Amino acid sequence: MRTRKLYGFGALTAAAALALAACGSSGSSSGNNSTPAATTHYDQALTGVVNPSTHKGGTLTFDESSVPDSTDYQNTYYAFMWDFVRLYSMQLMTYKSCPGTCGDTLVPDLATGPGVASDHGLVWTYHIQPDVHFENGDVVTSQDVKYGIERSYAKTVLPNGPNYYQVLLKDPTYAGPYKSKTPLTSITTPNATTIVFHLAAPFSDFDYVNAIPQSTPVEQKWDTGKYGGANFQLHPESTGPYEFQSYTLNKQIVLVPNPHWNPATDPQAKQLASKLVFNLNVNQSQIDNNLLSNYADIDAAGTGVQTAAVRDKILTAGSTEHADADNPINGFARFVYINEKVIPNLHCREAIEYAADKTTMQDAWGGPVVGGDIASTVIPPNIIGYQKFDLYDALSKPNGDDAAAKQQLSACGKASGFTTGLAYRTDRPQEVAAAQALQAALAQVGIKTTLDGYTSGKYYTDFAGDPSYVHTHDLGLDMGGWGADWPDGYGFLDELSNGNTIATNGGNTNISEINDPTINNLFKQAAGQPSDQDVSIWPQIDKDIMAQAAILPMVYQKVLLYRNPNVTNAYVDSYYGMYNYAVLGLK
Amino acid sequence: MAAPLEISAAESDTTPQAPEGLSGKRIEGRSLGQIAWLRLRRDWVAIGGGIFIIILLLVAIFGPLVVQNPDIYHPNLINPTFQGPNGAFGGISLAHPLGVEPQTGRDMLSRVVYGARISLLIGFLSTVLAVVIGVFFGLIAGYFGGWVDTVIARVMDVFLAFPLLVFAIALVGVIPTSSFGLSGNVLRVTMLIFIIGFFSWPYMGRIIRGQTLSLREREFVDAARSLGARGPYILLRELLPNLWGPILVYSTLLIPTNILFEAALSYLGVGIVPPTPSWGAMLSNAVQNGFYYIDPMYMVIPGLAIFLTVMAFNLFGDGLRDALDPKTR
Numbered sequence: 001m002r003t004r005k006l007y008g009f010g011a012l013t014a015a016a017a018l019a020l021a022a023c024g025s026s027g028s029s030s031g032n033n034s035t036p037a038a039t040t041h042y043d044q045a046l047t048g049v050v051n052p053s054t055h056k057g058g059t060l061t062f063d064e065s066s067v068p069d070s071t072d073y074q075n076t077y078y079a080f081m082w083d084f085v086r087l088y089s090m091q092l093m094t095y096k097s098c099p100g101t102c103g104d105t106l107v108p109d110l111a112t113g114p115g116v117a118s119d120h121g122l123v124w125t126y127h128i129q130p131d132v133h134f135e136n137g138d139v140v141t142s143q144d145v146k147y148g149i150e151r152s153y154a155k156t157v158l159p160n161g162p163n164y165y166q167v168l169l170k171d172p173t174y175a176g177p178y179k180s181k182t183p184l185t186s187i188t189t190p191n192a193t194t195i196v197f198h199l200a201a202p203f204s205d206f207d208y209v210n211a212i213p214q215s216t217p218v219e220q221k222w223d224t225g226k227y228g229g230a231n232f233q234l235h236p237e238s239t240g241p242y243e244f245q246s247y248t249l250n251k252q253i254v255l256v257p258n259p260h261w262n263p264a265t266d267p268q269a270k271q272l273a274s275k276l277v278f279n280l281n282v283n284q285s286q287i288d289n290n291l292l293s294n295y296a297d298i299d300a301a302g303t304g305v306q307t308a309a310v311r312d313k314i315l316t317a318g319s320t321e322h323a324d325a326d327n328p329i330n331g332f333a334r335f336v337y338i339n340e341k342v343i344p345n346l347h348c349r350e351a352i353e354y355a356a357d358k359t360t361m362q363d364a365w366g367g368p369v370v371g372g373d374i375a376s377t378v379i380p381p382n383i384i385g386y387q388k389f390d391l392y393d394a395l396s397k398p399n400g401d402d403a404a405a406k407q408q409l410s411a412c413g414k415a416s417g418f419t420t421g422l423a424y425r426t427d428r429p430q431e432v433a434a435a436q437a438l439q440a441a442l443a444q445v446g447i448k449t450t451l452d453g454y455t456s457g458k459y460y461t462d463f464a465g466d467p468s469y470v471h472t473h474d475l476g477l478d479m480g481g482w483g484a485d486w487p488d489g490y491g492f493l494d495e496l497s498n499g500n501t502i503a504t505n506g507g508n509t510n511i512s513e514i515n516d517p518t519i520n521n522l523f524k525q526a527a528g529q530p531s532d533q534d535v536s537i538w539p540q541i542d543k544d545i546m547a548q549a550a551i552l553p554m555v556y557q558k559v560l561l562y563r564n565p566n567v568t569n570a571y572v573d574s575y576y577g578m579y580n581y582a583v584l585g586l587k
Numbered sequence: 588m589a590a591p592l593e594i595s596a597a598e599s600d601t602t603p604q605a606p607e608g609l610s611g612k613r614i615e616g617r618s619l620g621q622i623a624w625l626r627l628r629r630d631w632v633a634i635g636g637g638i639f640i641i642i643l644l645l646v647a648i649f650g651p652l653v654v655q656n657p658d659i660y661h662p663n664l665i666n667p668t669f670q671g672p673n674g675a676f677g678g679i680s681l682a683h684p685l686g687v688e689p690q691t692g693r694d695m696l697s698r699v700v701y702g703a704r705i706s707l708l709i710g711f712l713s714t715v716l717a718v719v720i721g722v723f724f725g726l727i728a729g730y731f732g733g734w735v736d737t738v739i740a741r742v743m744d745v746f747l748a749f750p751l752l753v754f755a756i757a758l759v760g761v762i763p764t765s766s767f768g769l770s771g772n773v774l775r776v777t778m779l780i781f782i783i784g785f786f787s788w789p790y791m792g793r794i795i796r797g798q799t800l801s802l803r804e805r806e807f808v809d810a811a812r813s814l815g816a817r818g819p820y821i822l823l824r825e826l827l828p829n830l831w832g833p834i835l836v837y838s839t840l841l842i843p844t845n846i847l848f849e850a851a852l853s854y855l856g857v858g859i860v861p862p863t864p865s866w867g868a869m870l871s872n873a874v875q876n877g878f879y880y881i882d883p884m885y886m887v888i889p890g891l892a893i894f895l896t897v898m899a900f901n902l903f904g905d906g907l908r909d910a911l912d913p914k915t916r
Contacts, residue, residue, distance in 0.1 A: 307877075309880055312669060312880070315669065357660070357662075360660045363662055363665060363690050363691065364691075366670065367667045367668055367669075367690075368667055368668065426856055427856065432861055433690060433691070435861070436691070436861050437691065439658075440658050440659070441660075443658070450771055451860055451862075
């Protein structure tokens with residue numbers, strides 16, 4: 001059902017290419033105002049707005065080392081695109097544009113208020129603003145919102161987006177507007193400003209689903225001819241502050257202000273720059289150097305500075321670059337799943353939790369700056385439902401507690417240790433390093449691990465995500481990571497720990513095979529009540545998972561972002577862990 | 588190749604009335620081996636290579652008894668932010684004479700020593716395999732000729748034209764973590780030996796085939812044949828002894844090629860399973876994960892180890908060839 005959020009392909013590997021001197025070919029830059037007005041400091045954009053300004057004009061340049069999966073808001077699953085599409089689209093709901101954890105707050109965007117649930121949570125009704133216009137001047141109606149969602153069902157044409165509507169709504173066999181002759185019946189539009197969703201089962205987080213870009217309105221007449229179907233992404237119909245001027249595939253996107261956009265109806269976005277240029281397929285080391293030398297303003301992927309030379313320059317305390325960098329948690333957690341079927345004894349699993357050396361694993365992920373903070377919980381701190389606790393002394397004894405581990409081993413009846421497999425992905429250097437670090441730490445208490453490396457392509461379908469493979473190959477420990485599709489405990493925990501998510505043949509995300517009645521009941525309880533009332537449930541589930549020692553958290557991943565001093569209104573969006581692209585401007 | 592004229596002074600019935608030297612020393616006939624050894628001894632470059640190889644072998648065999656455990660982490664020797672070792676030249680200290688690895692703080696000296704084991708083990712055994720297969724088919728092709736020769740020669744052409752690296756990567760990727768009753772590194776090492784050995788035999792096969800082709804026309808083979816000797820006897824007793832020279836030379840030159848090939852496979856991530864140290868894997872880690880920038884020594888040390896080993900084998904092999912067959916000089 002829910003899939004992992006993608007943080008830009010391949011960007012996790014540090015660029016091996018030599019640090020090229022930026023020879024400035026990637027885009028016209030903004031005015032070269034190199035004199036910083038106010039002093040900035042490291043991590044400033046995590047808690048406050050850097051360079052607040054209402055100044056208009058300039059060309060804001062984004063560089064991207066790869067290409068987006070699609071610029072069609074109904075067809076993208078990349079985190080940076082979910083951030084970027086807000087510049088040319090409005091959804092029913094969105095995240096509030098403000099720094100810090102305030103950015104996790106859900107606010108109405110195209111809708112006038114959050115959804116109203118009725119009929120025991122099976123019917124959700126939204127009213128939309130009556131005076132929002134498309135880029136061609138047409139008024140947005142509820143029918144256009146429905147048509148947009150209908151497009152997301154056309155998986156043969158638009159395969160990339162998530163499948164929440166298909167799973168949650170009553171009409172699972174609907175094949176999208178291009179194939180099906182009859183419209184979707186589970187969404188009704190009683191009038192031009194009302195849209196009603198009919199769910200198959202109660203789902204308290206439905207507002208979050210409507211904050212995914214798939215709820216962007218589309219006029220059916222736009223989705224035909226030159227810009228119809230798969231080619232819609234060449235010029236997606238805009239309801240946001242900017243509209244497409246040109247899109248050269250694999251090369252460049254240019255956006256210009258949308259004259260029909262009204263700031264009063266879209267307070268979460270801004271129209272400051274007079275032009276947006278989005279360069280594609282730019283070499284990562286060139287991007288990093290472009291940022292420092294002012295040829296680009298933003299590294300769109302949000303995976304941070306990768307080039308060692310640039311990174312070292314930024315990390316040197318006291319350098320001018322240091323003050324213009326931020327080091328946020330990006331919402332991605334790195335785990336070792338401890339399979340409860342392969343290692344059924346709780347004490348044996350607890351021994352692993354104690355024996356693991358969290359510092360060497362942190363180093364394997366890149367250290368405290370580009371790797372992440374040592375984790376002691378399943379939920380990372382930027383997700384609603386995070387509560388700090390430290391059951392296995394991961395924070396107080398980060399080098400591991402061998403005495404406690406040995407005690408647990410005796411309680412498990414295996415005082416001299418045991419042997420198990422450790423699965424990891426051979427093409428992920430950090431995972432390879434983390435697996436070795438864990439192996440070395442566990443060996444200190446007698447737990448022997450055999451490293452089993454797999455390629456990432458089939459890791460979740462054929463190996464770690466296939467319970468029968470895990471059982472027959474004795475893979476008690478499996479490396480993995482997780483990022484949620486929306487920033488609350490349900491979005492983060494359900495696929496990891498709900499007993500009904502265990503898939504028996506491949507694609508399993510509950511790799512620890514947690515099937516605990518207490519946890520399952522808590523999920524049921526949460527689904528039946530509004531999402532703002534279930535906040536207390538998530539820490540309970542988190543603690544239950546940790547008490548079972550079913551997951552060994554390694555790090556809350558962090559990225560090193562560089563913010564160009566010319567960019568105004570820069571702050572890190574807490575949920576995405578990257579700058580909020582919807583509000584940026586230039587000095 | 589010199590003809591097998593191993594007529595020693597004692598065997599000939601007419602002892603030549605050689606004039607006694609001024610020093611009074613008798614002039615003796617020398618065996619081919621003795622002559623080669625004399626020539627080799629004068630070639631100090633080759634001797635240098637040979638000494639290096641012997642030292643390397645001793646280090647690989649006995650080194651692990653001396654150096655520390657290569658898998659022990661020393662996070663306190665690493666700068667957590669930059670991940671490089673504290674101190675100059677990769678954190679050189681008395682406890683860690685070659686410094687420590689970035690990110691983990693594992694001792695470099697012990698990792699290089701353990702890495703030598705893997706490199707030499709795979710280099711030697713895959714060469715042995717290649718030599719056995721190559722000599723066998725080379726002899727048969729060269730001696731029997733005709734369609735046998737045509738078939739074997741074409742097979743060798745196919746092997747030589749094969750995109751070996753691509754094939755090896757695919758094969759290592761396909762073979763599961765445990766098969767043939769083996770698992771982990773035992774399986775990996777066995778597999779690497781077989782892949783490398785199986786693909787380098789045609790080099791040996793071609794040389795042996797060529798030598799056999801010329802040898803089989805020689806008088807001593809005709810003589811053996813006229814005395815009633817059959818194929819197997821001629822192959823093993825008449826031809827093979829005369830091929831030891833090229834076999835020795837090309838084996839010595841094949842070893843470094845195979846060591847490099849193992850390093851290349853490890854570099855591409857399809858070699859040895861971590862954490863077992865391997866020179867190629869270290870080099871790969873240094874380059875692909877950008878550690879060369881924060882700690883150049885991490886790239887220099889395994890690179891130097893590969894370079895010196897390969898050079899030593901090549902110099903020794905060249906010297907050996909010159910000594911055995913001065914004509915090719």
